[in-house]
Amino acid sequence: MQVDRSLITALIDAAMSADYTGVRRIGTNIAKLMAEQKDLEGAKALQTLLRKRGVPLQASGYAEALPRDAGSRLPLIEEGQWPTTPVMLSGEAEQTVSQLVEDAKNIHLLTEKGVSSQLHMLLYGPPGTGKTLLASSIAAMLQRPFYVARLDSLISSRLGETAKNIRGIFEFVPARNAVLFLDEMDAIAKLRDDRHELGELKRVVNTVLQGLDSLPNDVVTIGATNHPHLLDPAIWRRFPYKVEFELPNEDVRASLWLHFLYQDDQTRLDDAHLLARASDGLSGADIENIALAVRRRAVLGHQEPSLAQILMAVQLSRAGSPQLLKNRELDTAEKKSLSLFLHDQGRVRPGDIAEIVGVSRQMVYRYLKEAGHG
Ligand SMILES: Nc1ncnc2c1ncn2[C@@H]1O[C@H](COP(=O)(O)OP(=O)(O)O)[C@@H](O)[C@H]1O
Ligand SMILES: [Mg+2]
Incomplete structure (x- = not known):
């Protein structure tokens, strides 16, 4: 195969930045070129490699950049994989999803015309109905990396630490052209119990609201919950796109x-x-x-x-x-x-x-x- 200088430069750049999304996109283009040049065996070998899961972020150069819980030192956010199976949705859900995807792809035009809104989508409904799967599919549709933060794992028993963890998430993501997935949003409501200082729930809710408001409007944020009634109404209002999941018809x-x-x-x-x-x-x-x-x-x-x-x-x-x-x-x-x-x-x-x-x-x-x- 003929060496294409710009492709190789882009590939090495993506690899050095541990940008799997970039590596997959450029790799797919190279495989296409190989196939066009009748190197079918080479194209197939490359496609097999591209289906491999990337090494998790922890093992790559990103380790230091990942925000961590001060007590446990566990990462607060992980990079999730793009899914390999399709998501089956009802017609109405599908419409909301394609609207969000279209808006995300055209966010610069929408912003220029002054008609953009934040790309925040809330998925709610019973467990096992495809919320997590849909969130990762949206990242795949937009060809963006998929960052997952489970709010239940951000809750710390140390005073003030939960709010700090949540700030860490919102500060980490905007720099990367990503889809941010906030799973188990209702976990915040657990702060109402008496192990936590009075007022902490309010402080944490405010941190989430400020975090959502602070995101640049091209960041896609997807929240999910099995218990929407536990969600603070102010958080509920921060999500202009909503998809209700029901048990499948x-x-x-x-x-x-x-x-x-x-x-x-x-x-x-x-x-x-x-x-x-x-x-x-x-x-x-x-x-x-x-x-x-x-x-x-x-x-x-x-x-x-x-x-x-x-x-x-x-x-x-x-x-x-x-x-x-x-x-x-x-x-x-x-x-x-x-x-x-x-x-x-x-x-x-x-x-x-x-x-x-x-x-x-x-x-x-x-x-x-x-x-x-x-
Ligand atoms: N609507 C759906 N379409 C396709 N697969 C589904 C659907 N709902 C559930 N599944 C299957 O069940 C698995 C678990 O669903 P998940 O997305 O984790 O549900 P939730 O996040 O709503 O609890 C998915 O990975 C998928 O394999
Ligand atoms: Mg889930």
């Missing part, structure tokens, strides 16, 4: 099953929809957990788990506690219980239930009748 659940269980094989769409109907009330993280358990059995066992076994695990799962697969065929009581479940929750016809569960159609009618559904 049937369509989103079908996409999640198709992706995590069937690896986006479109020929499995019917099964994915059946699983979606059966899994009302489960989160994306629950569905991912069950799907991975099934695939582990398929890899390690002798045969792929049956749809009935998977549906049984789904039936026994509750939000936040997904059930693993039983490594055996269903017994009679389970067949009956699953048949009723498929009839009531899955809206499946008796003929199809018979086929899935592995009993005769007459037996399905008998189950339904015994349960008063006849």
